[in-house]
Amino acid sequence: MQTIYTLFLLTSLLSLALYKKPLLAQKIGFGLSSLISLYAAIFFFSHLGETMTWQLPGNFISSPLFRLDSIEMFFSFLVSLIAFAVSLFSFDYAKFYEKKANLAVFASLFNAFILSMLLVIASDNVFSFMLLWEMMTLISALLILINDGEGAGKKVMIYLGIAQIGASCLMVALLIMASFAGSFEFSKFADLNIGFGMSITLFTLLLVGLGSKAGMFPFHVWLPLAYCQSPSNASALMSGVMIKVALFAFIKFSLLLPQFAQFGYILLFMGALSCIFGIIYALASNDYKASIAYSSCENVGIIFLGLGGAFYGLGINSPMIALMGFIAAFFHILNHAVFKSLLFMLSGNVFTATKTRDMDALGGLHKKMPITSIIFFVAAISICALPPLNGFASEWVIYKTMVMGGIDEGVASRFFFTLAIIALSITGAMAIMAFSKMYGSVFLGIARNTKCVEEAKEVSFIRLLPLGLLASLCVGIGIFMSDVVGMLSKIVLTLIPQTSQSVFGLISMPIIIMIMLLCAIIPFVFLYLLKANHKEVRVTEPWACGFLYNKNMQIGSNSFTGDIRKALSFILRHEQEIKIDGYFSKAVYTQKVHDLFWDKLYAPVIHSVMVIADKIGIFQNGRTNLYAGYILIYLCFVLIFGYYYL
């Protein structure tokens, strides 16, 4: 385990050392990182369920302890698995950013990012955890800046700002917990002696602190900004695994608190809101990368629903619900890591080929990039939770948990669990619409802007290989659902040690697939028996009621969601603008969807901070003797305060 960390560190330094030869550095940096992460993935997977510890050698101020238990091992495995696919993808993809940044720095940051995530997971001490946590944030911010462009600075500032709100809440929570435990080691935090009020406060602080990093509503505003700005491999890592690291920390820390059923209610409520708002914005967005980014918010909401069930189960002492809830959450974490990183990488493929992120400019890309298109289809099916792929498998377990939680006698639990199920089902219906719109308008139909699509061509084999691997994982996890659930239940049982129950009443994926295959044969039998016409298909123009067909007659992504946007206009604010100059010129139609919570929650705060900063500005006037005066006045105040109160 130390070897893996050291190797990542060395690769990072090595790529930085090759600063003068960026192309070579890119090959070496990403190549080595894919090899190391493959090794790491195998290592962590084979040691799943074991405990390992490791102390930082040397005489530092403190020598922090690093410790991997079975849950940490699982998350380390997840990080290295996705890191393997993403770095293999970057081996070729990173070249696209040759002119924007030094690739050596890119490769170095990339390796450092993976390392920082692995270390955050392993760290067993408040100080090392916070330090590494902030390093992870900082490195990811620098990765976003690799794709420098207009407004990049502002987007990174928003990302860092929300990360800071989160980190300060997290720090406060951890310090309070440490003061109760009398130690800074997480392993000594167990059995904290705190009351209900304090527990809820700590839980809320943890939820804000880690939820903001995970992209939970209402802290989701940084998701589309950061992910659209960053290169696709960086957003694949950030959305695929960095979010999961935050969720991991959330699970780890909140399990240290005394458990109450109210924790479950809070999570269910926030999860339901996250689901619905995430998918509404994903649906309304016409930028495919922003849409994928918003759907991260939705999926984090779904994971929170599973966790809500789990914490509720712990709170009311029902190990069965807790077990199911944790399995559901872990299962969805695994699946989301796989298909979300896959989708981001695919969006990278589309962007490098077409140089546009606007769905209204694309279309008909399937003919140019058939393999990318088919992999995208698989990813879209699995993120929409359609059977028989993995998304369906994990959502089914979540539904099952919700039903088990909701049959309880209490009115509160019934209310929250039914709310959760309904939110999940609405999300499902809207996800179908969001992703069918995305897949349809990017890959199907006829190119709306021929210039963009004309020169597109399929990407190289080395970029398709990791995508193919992840797509087959999507299928594989779906088919072998019961094995995956079995593996996860072993990990989860270390979190709730009082029980040795197993999961029962699962649906059987192989039977679903078998029945679907059986049904697939029937039409062919009928076609054969009734001697259908198998003649060559005639190719024609699309039918346009006798008018001459024009590619602009296709449905656009705006009008596709027009009805739903109208129906949801009470939360989905949008402005439309129609510009017409003269009878014969083209009308320009633009539409902008506002993020309600940005307008109502963030914009006023930012505005007032700006105003205050403006007013404070007079104090900073460049005169040194005035500055010395400020210090003098401050010292006087401190002395007076000290004299009277200390």
Next chain:
Amino acid sequence: MDFFYLLLQLISAILVAPLFDGISRKLRAKFQSRVGPSIFQTYRDLLKLLKRGRTKSHSTSYIYQIAPYVLFVSAAAMFCALPIAYDIRSSVLSQFSDIFVLLYLGALFRFMFIIAGIDTANPFAGVSASREGTLGFYTEEIAVICLVVVMMGTGSTNLAYITNLVQEGQYGYAFPSFSIAATAFLWVMYVETGRKPYDLAEAEQELQEGVLGEYCGKDLAIIDVAILLKQFTMLGFFLVIFIPWSFENPILSLIAFLAEVGFLYVMGVFIDNFGPRFTVNNGIKRTMLFALAISCTSLLLYIMGI
């Protein structure tokens, strides 16, 4: 043996469904003071379509070609999820007969329907694909609210298990929430069958919609059967939960089921025939809000424990 009954259930539905469609067409014609086609007309239409050649627009990709089969597979698998010719005693199939399997297979059907429509690049297909998605958004939540009441009332998502409980009278109309949910659920299932005033899958495209506008020949025939099967499944979904009749003999219960579904299907004509077709948002406001209100009432009753 289980699989044999499953196949029997599926094949008999495929064979019988066009007959009920023919009957409802005849009935509709009578309402409109027309003579109307014979009740076997739907069979003739399908046979004719099988003999015709096919066209496709030059924009289409593999989605257009696989869509009919995927639509058929998802509709057929949905129908198989209904425990009619098998029941809770079949250990293999009861792992398949699950409410969420059925709902998400329906979602697969809708997903495929939408992208096949967009793939043709046909303006009408695109508009109706959008309509399909919007309708799905409205119906799904009402259906799930009703189902939540049932699922949480019985504590299971397994359809065969729920049917069994209702048949044995351990759960059922004695619970007010259950009986109120039945009303809203039937309403939504009618919407899901794709008929007026909400939808009309096989409409004349210049007037109304045409996800299927570009399809012809055997592709269209397969999609037609898939749509019929989906309509049957949706009505059957209502029946197996809310009016489960069953007999010891699987074949007898299959016949009873098909007759029941056919009856509901034909009765749908009464609504279908006299309703105008609204724009999506208008239609929802005028009619579906009631269904939502009913389902929410039943949910509220459940939460209060009635």
